[in-house]
Amino acid sequence: MNSALTSSIVGSALVKRGLADMLRGGVIMDVVNPEQARIAEDAGAVAVMALERVPSDIRRDGGVARMSDPQMIQDIQTTVTIPVMAKARIGHFAEAQILQALDVDYIDESEVLTPADEENHIDKWDFTVPFVCGATNLGEALRRIAEGACLIRSKGEAGTGNVVEAVRHLRTINAQMRRLASADVSELFALAKDLQAPIALVQEVAATGKLPVPLFCAGGISTPADASLVLQLGAEAVFVGSGIFKSEDPERMAKAIVEATTHFEDAGIVAKVSTGLGAAMRGAETATLEQRLADRGW
Amino acid sequence: MRRVGVLALQGDVREHFATLENLGATPEKVRRVTDLDGLDGLIIPGGESTTISHLLVTSGLREPLQDLISGGFPVFGTCAGLIMLADEVLDGRSDQWSFGALNVSVRRNGYGRQIASFETPIVLEGRGTVLGVFIRAPRILRWGNDVEVIASHDHGDGEHPVLVRQDSVWGCSFHPELTSDVLVHGLFLDALQEALR
Numbered sequence: 436m437n438s439a440l441t442s443s444i445v446g447s448a449l450v451k452r453g454l455a456d457m458l459r460g461g462v463i464m465d466v467v468n469p470e471q472a473r474i475a476e477d478a479g480a481v482a483v484m485a486l487e488r489v490p491s492d493i494r495r496d497g498g499v500a501r502m503s504d505p506q507m508i509q510d511i512q513t514t515v516t517i518p519v520m521a522k523a524r525i526g527h528f529a530e531a532q533i534l535q536a537l538d539v540d541y542i543d544e545s546e547v548l549t550p551a552d553e554e555n556h557i558d559k560w561d562f563t564v565p566f567v568c569g570a571t572n573l574g575e576a577l578r579r580i581a582e583g584a585c586l587i588r589s590k591g592e593a594g595t596g597n598v599v600e601a602v603r604h605l606r607t608i609n610a611q612m613r614r615l616a617s618a619d620v621s622e623l624f625a626l627a628k629d630l631q632a633p634i635a636l637v638q639e640v641a642a643t644g645k646l647p648v649p650l651f652c653a654g655g656i657s658t659p660a661d662a663s664l665v666l667q668l669g670a671e672a673v674f675v676g677s678g679i680f681k682s683e684d685p686e687r688m689a690k691a692i693v694e695a696t697t698h699f700e701d702a703g704i705v706a707k708v709s710t711g712l713g714a715a716m717r718g719a720e721t722a723t724l725e726q727r728l729a730d731r732g733w
Numbered sequence: 734m735r736r737v738g739v740l741a742l743q744g745d746v747r748e749h750f751a752t753l754e755n756l757g758a759t760p761e762k763v764r765r766v767t768d769l770d771g772l773d774g775l776i777i778p779g780g781e782s783t784t785i786s787h788l789l790v791t792s793g794l795r796e797p798l799q800d801l802i803s804g805g806f807p808v809f810g811t812c813a814g815l816i817m818l819a820d821e822v823l824d825g826r827s828d829q830w831s832f833g834a835l836n837v838s839v840r841r842n843g844y845g846r847q848i849a850s851f852e853t854p855i856v857l858e859g860r861g862t863v864l865g866v867f868i869r870a871p872r873i874l875r876w877g878n879d880v881e882v883i884a885s886h887d888h889g890d891g892e893h894p895v896l897v898r899q900d901s902v903w904g905c906s907f908h909p910e911l912t913s914d915v916l917v918h919g920l921f922l923d924a925l926q927e928a929l930r
Binding site for chain 2: 442443444445446447449450451453454456457458459460461476478479480481482516517518535538539540541563564565690693694697698701
């Protein structure tokens, strides 16, 4: 190996978080086959999440939800030029090793799949490929970052088409960060205990007022207005799962959510792209759900 | 005080803002055609080039920007921004378009997918060394005689330019905005200052 290459470092925090920075202001779309991946890329998606079933179908079908078939992921990788993400079960580091061997661009250690470990998440520092993890509050976000996550997304309640849980999670994370930023430094130790989060990360959030990694929104986004809402609440990009390909006109819905994400502060543009879109996905009331996916993860 | 636009359709806009502010310039977000008024130059940030090119069309910015760039308006593209400025884009989508302002051919993801993304010291001859952060970075495979190569990198298979300039158009394979080093942006601002004289 020559000297130029020996001074090159792969898999550093800067390089892993850097890809998340490049996705900011964009829409990451769940796709289940190469045709949907092509539609997503045509619509301006910044990345696709390759999975066998979108969350609303996982919810409907029940059973154990696992990592997708590698063949399907590879077919999508050869179809699009944008980054391809894939999901591993919480704690299932062998699935994550397989996804890394497949050269996926990001791994989502996701509560949408059935957890493989009810105490431990994956030690994400062990991997060259970066990870995104879900969180419902600041303590959970900081525990995931301590384990090596390079991107945090709200969990929301996937597959419901109902944005209420994502809003709750974003507001909670932001409120807890504001609390840290206004605290006296001597109070941070007790606050770290309450949050069940490492003190060093709590001190960092208190000093900077923000997470050390980007914060995206996921779970229940199904209209351009939903995207605008969560971006105005501080999310830096959105994941859309069932909301696109379970809508009446996926191509138009995909394009509309992309434009609403870029122009989220311009209600005139969001109004224009929301017009005549056809029906959004049907959606579900989260209060009556038998299983809440957001409760998975520890 | 220079007013420098940052194309804010998608990507790491915030980091370019911070770097420009550290240099005493005034950054402005560019999302609509009217945002171009009164700017001294423009930065096209890192992000996804397919997304940025799509949004340049839907926002109506493509043609006015093409006219400005063709008329010598100073512009600097990092990563996806370099792809948007290149004459030729390899391994892109069949409908990939670019402003064709830099006489270079770039290969998208020319250093590999994310797992191959890397950081490495980059020497700017006579000016210093910066940390080059390459993320699914485009690789410059061909460059014309009219292109000034400011820095190169050997990734084990020969030297390839990573920071280039052709008149008022600058392009960079890596992300100087992701580090606190302001050297690369400073060069662009110096050139912008000279052009205004």
